[in-house]
Amino acid sequence: MRLATWNVNSLKVRLPQVLQWLADNPIEVLCLQELKMDHPVFPLAEIEAAGYQAAWFGQKTYNGVAILVKNGCSLGDVVAGIPGYDDEQRRVIAATVDGVRVVCAYFVNGESVESPKYQYKLQWLAELERYVASELAVHRDFALLGDYNIAPEDRDVYDPEGWREQVLCTTPERDSFRRLIGMGLADSFRLFNDEDKQYSWWDYRAMMFRRNMGVRIDHILISDSLKARASACVIDKAPRKWERPSDHTPVVVTLA
């Protein structure tokens, strides 16, 4: 079983790339973020024609998340949003796929530490931690995939000093990430790759991708039981090289 996460920065624009990538990579579960698409206009027909089912939680202009599941896999128990947290922004959707509890999340960016959005980010992170803990209490096989908008360590950013205590890298954000790890989750990418300069997002400006000046902020955290099944986790940079790409590129984990 392979699971992936990809912030597509508008599914309307990126749908052909998503379908191409799935044709090239016929994985079982693809979590998408930043659909930027009203819920009713989700392109279900095109996705079904490609052999996938979908659960989605759309919103006009901003946010929006979806889980695409290959036909033949079971898809059930869909929950949109964080239960018990009244949030106008549609950032989370969960589903159970072949017995694996999958949570797809588009974490808050936060803009800057001085912004009210940063306070929203910290509150949102606390609500997510509570949600993940409650899910782990009932699901042994659990994965949290998404755009975390957190670079966990200095080696996950191209210019650690320049990013010092900037949003994505602040101590409270990294503490939240570490608390998720402390719940018994593993950063699946780091199970297989200890290198620095491994990024999942590059700014569109200033040829940052060509210069490999990016940040690793898209992650797949997996429970102990899935860690035992994991055989690989890779960042697929290919779609970032395509015409009119998303600024994020997919991350894929392979489970036995």
Place this chain on the structure above:
DNA sequence: ATGGCAGGAATGTCCTGA
């Protein structure tokens, strides 16, 4: 120090992203 690129909403130019 600033803006630079991209998408959406709208049709001016601003908001948001990271």
